[in-house]
Amino acid sequence: MELDERKNIILKTIIRNYLDTGEPVGSRTISKYSGLNLSSATIRNEMSDLEELGYIEQPHTSAGRIPTDLGYRFYVDSIQQDSEKKLAASTNLMLERVERLEMLLKRIVKSLAADTDYAALISGPSIGNNKIKYLQLSVPEEGKILLILVMEGNVIRNELVTIPEKLDYETVRNLDIMLNNHLAGLSLEEINTSLVTDMMVQSGAHGESVKVVIDTVVELIEHDSENGEVFTSGAKNIFKYPELSDAVRATELITAFEEKEQLKELVKEVTTLSVVDGSDTGEVKVYIGGEGPVKNMQNCSLVTASYEMRDGMKGVIGVIGPKRMDYEKVMSTMQSMKEQMDRAFRDQQ
Amino acid sequence: MELDERKNIILKTIIRNYLDTGEPVGSRTISKYSGLNLSSATIRNEMSDLEELGYIEQPHTSAGRIPTDLGYRFYVDSIQQDSEKKLAASTNLMLERVERLEMLLKRIVKSLAADTDYAALISGPSIGNNKIKYLQLSVPEEGKILLILVMEGNVIRNELVTIPEKLDYETVRNLDIMLNNHLAGLSLEEINTSLVTDMMVQSGAHGESVKVVIDTVVELIEHDSENGEVFTSGAKNIFKYPELSDAVRATELITAFEEKEQLKELVKEVTTLSVVDGSDTGEVKVYIGGEGPVKNMQNCSLVTASYEMRDGMKGVIGVIGPKRMDYEKVMSTMQSMKEQMDRAFRDQQ
């Protein structure tokens, strides 16, 4: 059995109706609103077929039909083909002004949540496979070294390092130069044991201190690539949708939004997935039910897009809502956000 | 009418019972469990008095009594007087190991939430009225300056500043020295216009760049004192308590826990309140219903304590739960956490 044009229209009508009302839709409704001029009996036959094909299902005998995950997938794909994406009215971010990146991200995620009425997240660009530009040591007090690490793209990290000896200004300066000579321009993978031993040997009596500093550098980069910040907004929107608000699911989402660990995992997967896909990187993507990175959120869908900053650093924006979500609006809002951000970051360079 | 010994006992029994069961308690229950050997009729008379005094109330006719905010206050105060605080079993934090402050705070707040089963928060120590130790400039690329700000207590902040001119290494070095001469040892309030003008004049042609840098310094400190980080854990615990889980209150709490702005406000108020009180700083405090900093959380109580790091920098830990909360357990857990933290930070120095 195939999905002919008529089944196609009926299925879309069912889903659109269900997205609107949240109620299972019956044959009579479709008979009236599909524009096909068919009686409810005929529709019933077709619906029976659609159910057999796995696109819709009945919550219980005497109820109408609701879309299955496969049904949603069909719907979302068919939206994406309708390339005449009429962009949704979304907040103009006015990204021209320079401000702290953190503030900027928070503002973006906030309007994303406000525009869509779902929960939104944004990941800051992570330094990940980035290269060290330079580092800088100073001595805030005896026995400690303040390490400043500047990565390509001017991402800056600092850490206070406790060293096992007291070093004078001149020595620290020399170590600083030596470290820069060896490390500048390298990425995390390129820092191997032989290189470290090399530096330790070269710094003679201060080998131990140098080791501590290098370890800290490695730690900082690793920590950051696993731990790129994620901001969220609109978690409360979850409560607007009765099909989710029951304790279990709410708890899951709330925990995810509080602990952020799961969200970071999610961001990571989305990033790597889009790299694997290759071709359509940057496109808006939809994960329905437990698809892709959205494990254990059976009743939610996730819409993502990635944006690009200077130096090829990428971040992800996403919206999480119930499976019964206004996909068209969310997808086009997302698209418009992404474009605004890409443009702003490009111009700002 | 006064609170004599008998009323005292009855009131405590009512509250303890209500905390246990969450159900309004009736006269018969008290008659059985108070240990006073009084009939329910007598208890009824006393309860009627207690209601008139404002300690308890009836949700509706034919229901038992529940404590009012005043009742809770009485109960909490009477706990605090029972100075034989049997410390609750709380996670041993094993704070000896040095780790990143952020990680440490997250771990603490997590076990606080786990131990109490309520939502917990912790504020990192803020630099607030702290003094500048030194600052450091470097040039990651033309037209930009990397500003590193080190405060007393080795709190470090950095920011990339865009300046209106290209400066060579030597000039930046001189500006660095000049800025340190003027700013080192000062707190935010001491940076006034005349000082700024002074520095601008002294740096001649580079006055504009200096101004931008100083502005950034001020911004960093201000931003931080308003924005000291707050970590939370256990927001999901809110759903364990049916009296809170209905949408409105849940939404309020969830938003507060996501946006953190309200929590920061709260932390700020707790900190300033305890400064005003003076004497009993550092004690565990309880705010019931809308008391103190817990505006718009009519159905919650807040238990707080402040901890101290080196250099007198203070932070706050807190637990938010329903008014019907196990005050004894929370208060003693809090006390023990606070002590562990104080001890650890003192020893670690």
Place this chain on the structure above:
DNA sequence: GTTAGCAATCAAATGATTAGAGTGCTAACA
């Protein structure tokens, strides 16, 4: 001052009935 007893009150549970929406099937129709 304390208590037993009793009527009055009210929320919450129970159960029966009804209304309504929807399906599947069959037979008739074009």
Place this chain on the structure above:
DNA sequence: TGTTAGCACTCTAATCATTTGATTGCTAAC
């Protein structure tokens, strides 16, 4: 062969009356 009208059947959700049980306040007796 595809479409439709009609009808019996199913199941949920709403409604309403009734019952149950907990609790109070009051009064009169101890």
